[in-house]
Amino acid sequence: MSRRWFMSGAVLVAVAAPLLAPSPALAAPAKPDTITIDGAELAKAITVHAKSSPELFEAVLSQVNWLASTKGQTSSPKAENLGPKFTVVVHVGEQAKQTYDLYPLAAGGPRAYRPAKQPDKRKTTNAWFYGRLNMSETLRAAGVPLPEKPETLHGGIGGGERVFDENTLNPGRDLDKLLADLREVLLLNGAVVVVITLGLAGISLLVRRRTR
The missing domain is CATH 1.20.5 (Single alpha-helices involved in coiled-coils or other helix-helix interfaces)
Known part of the structure; x- marks a missing residue:
């Protein structure tokens, strides 16, 4: 009798084990781990890795990660007022997920542009945004040749200077x-x-x- 109960219990455990295992669909999505920055002002694209430069990676990511689910804040600026463009692409592993255009030297303050066509095929719209005030210093810290702006706060890259x-x-x-x-x-x-x-x-x- 005890042997029969033991065998029944073993069968139930074997059947229930796959049901109790966490579903891959419910697993936490992978986090971005690489960012590339490209533009006409650069001889070659700049790559920032989360593993080797965590503080710099988070600082650059903070310039664009809020743009994915935010409505546009401004109308399209005039092209002559934008200055140089730098395209930031966020990657998860080898796959590009998001792309944005940053204009750190735009007249009236930094601007950011979200194209409707995204690498991960998600649905979104073209939209313009007012960029973060420390955009220029953050990109400069990543290696983009931009003029220094010591009066701008650039915390998140290891401290920053006082205004x-x-x-x-x-x-x-x-x-x-x-x-x-x-x-x-x-x-x-x-x-x-x-x-x-x-x-x-x-x-x-x-x-x-x-x-x-």
Whole structure:
């Protein structure tokens, strides 16, 4: 009897095992691991790998990963106001998934363009966007020959530079200055009060003498 139950249990386990195994369809999608940057200004395309340059890869990816599911933010700019174009292609393994055109030197600020024709054949539309303010510095860090813009924040590539120096935003210094200014105001008000008091005392003494 126990042997029969054992055999029945083994059969049930064998039948149920495939059902309990995780379905490939439910597995987490593979993450992007390679980005290429190409353009007329480049002698050859630049390749950034997530494995060898994780911080730089995430910084470049952050310039485009939000464009896939976002509606366009602006109308098509004039071609003469766009400046040089750099095409960024996001790959998963050997397969290209997304492509975008970036214009870091566009008049009025960086712009980004999403073409309707995407490498992964997904349905989308042509759309223009206002790019991130640190687009130029991010692409420059990846090797794109762009002029340096030290006034632009470029955090996410290993720190970045301050937009203001330490003396511009210094709470301690500002508090000291505020207290010094307040002290001067109080001293000035005190002097005014003393002068007014002496003046009133003099007027009172003068009036008293005349009334005698």
